[in-house]
Amino acid sequence: MKKMLSVVLAAVMMLSLLAVPAMAEDQVLTVVTWDATTTPYLLAQKEAYEASHPGVKIEYVDVASQDYPIKATTMLEGKDTSDVFMVKEIDDIIKWQAQGFAEPLNAYVEKTGYDMSGFVGTEENYKVDGELYAVPFRSDFWVLYYNKDLFDAAGEPYPTNDMTWDQYADLAIKMTKDGVYGTHYHTWLSDVVNWTVADGENTLADRNYDDLLYYYNLYQKLEDAGACMAYSELKASGLHYSAAFANGNIAMMPMGYWYVSTLINYHKDGTCNFNWGIAAVPHADGVKAGSSFGNLTGAMINQASANKDLAWDYISWLGGEEGAAATASVGARPAYVSETVAAAMSSVEGFPTDETSKGALIPSFVGMEWPVAEKVADIKTIVNEEHSMIMAREITPEEGVAEMNERVAELFE
Amino acid sequence: MKQGEQKLARARMGRMERKKTLIAYSFLAPNFLGFAIFTLVPVVCAIALSLFEWNGGDISRLRFVGFENYATIFNVKKVSQNGLAYFFNRVDLGIALKNTVYYTVITVPLTIICALALALLLNKIRGAVVFRAVFFFPYVASMVAICVCWSFMLMKDGPINHFIMALGIDFNKSWTADTTMAMWSIILVSVWRNMGYYMVIYLAALQGVPKELMEAATVDGANKWKQFLHVTLPQLRPTTFFVSIMMIISCFKIYDVVAIMTEGGPGRSTKMLVTYIYDEAFTKVRYGQASAISMILLIIVLLVTIIQFRSEKKFSND
Numbered sequence: 001m002k003k004m005l006s007v008v009l010a011a012v013m014m015l016s017l018l019a020v021p022a023m024a025e026d027q028v029l030t031v032v033t034w035d036a037t038t039t040p041y042l043l044a045q046k047e048a049y050e051a052s053h054p055g056v057k058i059e060y061v062d063v064a065s066q067d068y069p070i071k072a073t074t075m076l077e078g079k080d081t082s083d084v085f086m087v088k089e090i091d092d093i094i095k096w097q098a099q100g101f102a103e104p105l106n107a108y109v110e111k112t113g114y115d116m117s118g119f120v121g122t123e124e125n126y127k128v129d130g131e132l133y134a135v136p137f138r139s140d141f142w143v144l145y146y147n148k149d150l151f152d153a154a155g156e157p158y159p160t161n162d163m164t165w166d167q168y169a170d171l172a173i174k175m176t177k178d179g180v181y182g183t184h185y186h187t188w189l190s191d192v193v194n195w196t197v198a199d200g201e202n203t204l205a206d207r208n209y210d211d212l213l214y215y216y217n218l219y220q221k222l223e224d225a226g227a228c229m230a231y232s233e234l235k236a237s238g239l240h241y242s243a244a245f246a247n248g249n250i251a252m253m254p255m256g257y258w259y260v261s262t263l264i265n266y267h268k269d270g271t272c273n274f275n276w277g278i279a280a281v282p283h284a285d286g287v288k289a290g291s292s293f294g295n296l297t298g299a300m301i302n303q304a305s306a307n308k309d310l311a312w313d314y315i316s317w318l319g320g321e322e323g324a325a326a327t328a329s330v331g332a333r334p335a336y337v338s339e340t341v342a343a344a345m346s347s348v349e350g351f352p353t354d355e356t357s358k359g360a361l362i363p364s365f366v367g368m369e370w371p372v373a374e375k376v377a378d379i380k381t382i383v384n385e386e387h388s389m390i391m392a393r394e395i396t397p398e399e400g401v402a403e404m405n406e407r408v409a410e411l412f413e
Numbered sequence: 414m415k416q417g418e419q420k421l422a423r424a425r426m427g428r429m430e431r432k433k434t435l436i437a438y439s440f441l442a443p444n445f446l447g448f449a450i451f452t453l454v455p456v457v458c459a460i461a462l463s464l465f466e467w468n469g470g471d472i473s474r475l476r477f478v479g480f481e482n483y484a485t486i487f488n489v490k491k492v493s494q495n496g497l498a499y500f501f502n503r504v505d506l507g508i509a510l511k512n513t514v515y516y517t518v519i520t521v522p523l524t525i526i527c528a529l530a531l532a533l534l535l536n537k538i539r540g541a542v543v544f545r546a547v548f549f550f551p552y553v554a555s556m557v558a559i560c561v562c563w564s565f566m567l568m569k570d571g572p573i574n575h576f577i578m579a580l581g582i583d584f585n586k587s588w589t590a591d592t593t594m595a596m597w598s599i600i601l602v603s604v605w606r607n608m609g610y611y612m613v614i615y616l617a618a619l620q621g622v623p624k625e626l627m628e629a630a631t632v633d634g635a636n637k638w639k640q641f642l643h644v645t646l647p648q649l650r651p652t653t654f655f656v657s658i659m660m661i662i663s664c665f666k667i668y669d670v671v672a673i674m675t676e677g678g679p680g681r682s683t684k685m686l687v688t689y690i691y692d693e694a695f696t697k698v699r700y701g702q703a704s705a706i707s708m709i710l711l712i713i714v715l716l717v718t719i720i721q722f723r724s725e726k727k728f729s730n731d
Binding site for chain 1: 468469474
């Protein structure tokens, strides 16, 4: 018996040795990214790329999303040879460029005549001194999600694409009854006050935070009215916005476009079954309706990669029209903008079919969530620390904003 | 002839001694090697790194800046203008130091009192083994699980607040979202988690208190409290000293509870030295400055250790 087992084992080993060279014909491109198993567009991109590039296999190196910048940096510092690193935040690529991890791309663009007009200028965020270091493939902006069933039940009209923040607040308070929250704010700074950058003039690094006051006051008014869950509870319970909205007792929720694909999937797997739609986020008085803010996601080539040409082929494909179609096919928003891509986005199965939702796909302006600026990492810490104090009501919005102004000013003394 | 024999014997002894020493060293070697690679070398590197500016990347990007990192973390310019109060209220390092000391000063005595009380209670009662296991359990349980559970218990509508409200105290807020109570929730979790471990140490020490002393005290008419105060407590002095030193050092290194429960917030109210180091090193990628802060921590821990070495004799009962 034992003898037979060892013979079988030996045979299996021999076979596996034989199998390796046969597989080695495939070129493998390793791509470092986050949440690879739960992010639908990553799977769609891999499938589409492998289908159109026989002989190349994409292998994702999966990192938990909240740790991504730290872990990816650690990998790069450890001379990891993965070919492509996805870029989560714009300042990551600035940091990696400064550290010498990012391959300069201008030469590749020239060599292959890469057309970047579809990025409508967003690729500028990935340039340092005129040299491109990453290709954008996703451009998320923030929209307002709403639960159509709750609005129908309350007999209130759906949110529109041209609401002001005050109208939105009134609507949220009206919708708050019988265990329904009018709106929902996640604990992030971005969810509460980033709206200030939608006017194209303010940024979160402009060293003056007086413009945040309006949004903090608006938030506190809603929290006092019970129109949204309290910040301190959300912080302590760690309730994720995706589960909160899917619960079905939240009427509206401002959130990034990425949540569309999550919601579509939730409906597919039965996590939730209410009707939903999206509208443009409300706008401040004097700011064009449909203005929002957003963030870019891109991909860069690792300097230490041994397959740089193949890596370029992949990231240029990813950013270009074919990659964009794959990204859009599951409800994510690609950075590459064209009629075809917009049509692909709204024709995704499960995407709301009303005109408002379709209209919300084309924002009139998208400011950057965080700009690339001097000492932006320090500013982020300060603004977030004061944000948590204001949100926990340890200090008033006026005191918090005054602190932001003072502490950020101290940074530059 | 006799002399020759003696010489030979001495030489044999010497050889044996050398062999023994070699064997001893060979036993020490693996441990020391690990210590050298994973502790000694990094510590020495960190000392050097605190004098450089290095934002990651290749070693060639190191730039010698002398004590500039220290000047930055102490914010020397502003502090010299505005005084020490400014340092402890506005500068990150000052706040982190103040918070860490506050945490240590409360946690150490509180843990000792709880651990000792538990040890005394469980020294003799029936079913002690079960209770000992119960109180020791938090020490072996996963820190993350503990912190998450406590976060839920300390929520606005959590059981702890219900209990407090039932006592007639008006506190209607999540502990971790309150600048004062956030620190206390961290203290609470730390004490609760560690008291079982120190209880075991005290239990062992209690076995060492001589029965004769107790009997003598009883004969002299000392009541239970006086026996505890004048016999048990002095007998436990070396243990208490050891436990305090160990705890002070571990308190200065507090990170996990803060990272899971409050992330240093709200604001900067639970920012500790180690969370500050983490933030500088891994979110802002300023290894030089992070190393400089680590040096401050190293000096504090070193001072405590020196005090321990110096006073060990004084506090031992010999």
